Amino acid sequence: xxxxxxxxxxxDAQEFTYLGDxxxxxxxxxxxxxxxxxxxxxxxxxxxxxxxxxxLWFHEQGDRSWLVVTRNTLTHDIISVELxxxxxxxxxxxx
Amino acid sequence: MRYxxxxxxxxxxxxxxxxxxxxxxxxxxxxYDIVIVGGGGHGLATAYYLARKFRQHNxxxxxxxxxxxxxxxxxxxxIRSNYLLDGNEPFYEFSLKLWEGLEQDLNYNAMVSxxxxxxxxxxxxxxxxxxxxxxxxxxxxxxxxxxxxxxxRREYPFLNFDxxxxxxxxxxxxxxxxxxxxxxxxxxYARGADTHGVDIIQNCEVTGFRIENGACLGVxxxxxxxxxxxxxxxxxxxxxRIMAHAGMRLPIESHVLQAFVSEGLKPVLPGVIxxxxxxxxxxxxxxxxxxxxxxxxxxxxxxxxxxxxVIEDVAEGGMALFPGxxxxxxxxxxxxxxxxxxxxxxxxxxxxxxGLYFNGGWCYGGFKATPASGWCxxxxxxxxxxxxxxxxxxxxxxxxxxxxxxxxxxxxxxxx
Numbered sequence: 429x430x431x432x433x434x435x436x437x438x439x440d441a442q443e444f445t446y447l448g449d450x451x452x453x454x455x456x457x458x459x460x461x462x463x464x465x466x467x468x469x470x471x472x473x474x475x476x477x478x479x480x481x482x483x484l485w486f487h488e489q490g491d492r493s494w495l496v497v498t499r500n501t502l503t504h505d506i507i508s509v510e511l512x513x514x515x516x517x518x519x520x521x522x523x
Numbered sequence: 524m525r526y527x528x529x530x531x532x533x534x535x536x537x538x539x540x541x542x543x544x545x546x547x548x549x550x551x552x553x554x555y556d557i558v559i560v561g562g563g564g565h566g567l568a569t570a571y572y573l574a575r576k577f578r579q580h581n582x583x584x585x586x587x588x589x590x591x592x593x594x595x596x597x598x599x600x601x602i603r604s605n606y607l608l609d610g611n612e613p614f615y616e617f618s619l620k621l622w623e624g625l626e627q628d629l630n631y632n633a634m635v636s637x638x639x640x641x642x643x644x645x646x647x648x649x650x651x652x653x654x655x656x657x658x659x660x661x662x663x664x665x666x667x668x669x670x671x672x673x674x675x676r677r678e679y680p681f682l683n684f685d686x687x688x689x690x691x692x693x694x695x696x697x698x699x700x701x702x703x704x705x706x707x708x709x710x711x712y713a714r715g716a717d718t719h720g721v722d723i724i725q726n727c728e729v730t731g732f733r734i735e736n737g738a739c740l741g742v743x744x745x746x747x748x749x750x751x752x753x754x755x756x757x758x759x760x761x762x763x764r765i766m767a768h769a770g771m772r773l774p775i776e777s778h779v780l781q782a783f784v785s786e787g788l789k790p791v792l793p794g795v796i797x798x799x800x801x802x803x804x805x806x807x808x809x810x811x812x813x814x815x816x817x818x819x820x821x822x823x824x825x826x827x828x829x830x831x832x833v834i835e836d837v838a839e840g841g842m843a844l845f846p847g848x849x850x851x852x853x854x855x856x857x858x859x860x861x862x863x864x865x866x867x868x869x870x871x872x873x874x875x876x877x878g879l880y881f882n883g884g885w886c887y888g889g890f891k892a893t894p895a896s897g898w899c900x901x902x903x904x905x906x907x908x909x910x911x912x913x914x915x916x917x918x919x920x921x922x923x924x925x926x927x928x929x930x931x932x933x934x935x936x937x938x939x
Binding site: 429440441442445446448449468471472473474475476477478481483499501502503504 | 832
């Protein structure tokens, strides 16, 4: 698989490590009511779709940026690639 | 029809005209007492033990494709019970004992071959860990034997003992481990279940569950609604997709694992070997091909095929351990979809929906578990209580922090 890095251009997926569902950006508030249940859901449960999947890849052998890659799990086709920082900013989670 | 040497002789003398199909091909009935979703090894074993051991009647197995066309036909056929933890080892030892009596029980030649499995040791720390694991196995009634490097050398002289980086220091052997002809497991269980009255319905895809007032009344399928008193789901590689029809999200990610077979060779590899410094395992099939594999590719996939970097990694592991492998040509390779649970251990449990039961999350160790998985799932379906050896395989262990974390590495869907 070739991941088209928004800053560096096409890179071999081998340069990256994989974390999983991009929903992991949406870390619950540990101080909120019901935090234990929210963290159970966050840490363990997955949509695990057959088809389009938004997921986090870390460019460990490159610029060490986190990417949100939208990829089809049935075909391995990569549909879009964004910097995870930009995704987090849109959610108001990053400065 | 009972298979025997006498029957074979009789058929040989009469032109083999008397053989009958090993199982029927019935149309689905409108209602069953128990419907098993998934006609793989685990589903067929469940149906077989439900009918034979738990005296249940009116059972159907529903399969979207054909019997043996899923993961039971895509694995590397290894059986063993070399686990450490209390939640796992009794279950896998129960499974190994069932393998030992399987062919007599099924009257079917599944080619169960207890040729032994050897986990190689490359460091002192690994020797400590394997000694502990071996003692755990023995305490649970399994067999384990710690071998020195010299003992390993006598049995496997062709391994690379003096690899500068990964020298072989010994091994943990389980002599009762080995391999089984995987397709024959599916066929044997299918035939056994059919003989005991189970309807095996192929080419029938489950498209949903009919759930009313918190109770599952049956399954919607590509061949219409099939009512059921109880529904058991055993659909390795599709667990999240099927259970999403019931509104459930599982502690599972599906990943692709690749496996490889070489050209046929004369007997070179007496048992199953695993490389302890990387991830590589290898056995030789009765047809002569070296069957081997390594790590999962490491990203979510339902594609049943992997990518080249992992193939390179497996080949490197193989060459580090077994340099002669470099002269062998690869015949074929494939990928299978593994439902990787968050602690590396499976789930056999009721769901919050009345009458809906789940068996899955076998990671890449489901094949060896087939008989015990079927038995324990049948026990749960028939009695509504977990089998003692599978009592830890509960859904709520993640919520309660009672992970069965064989690798001791926490909540990650890329464990064993």
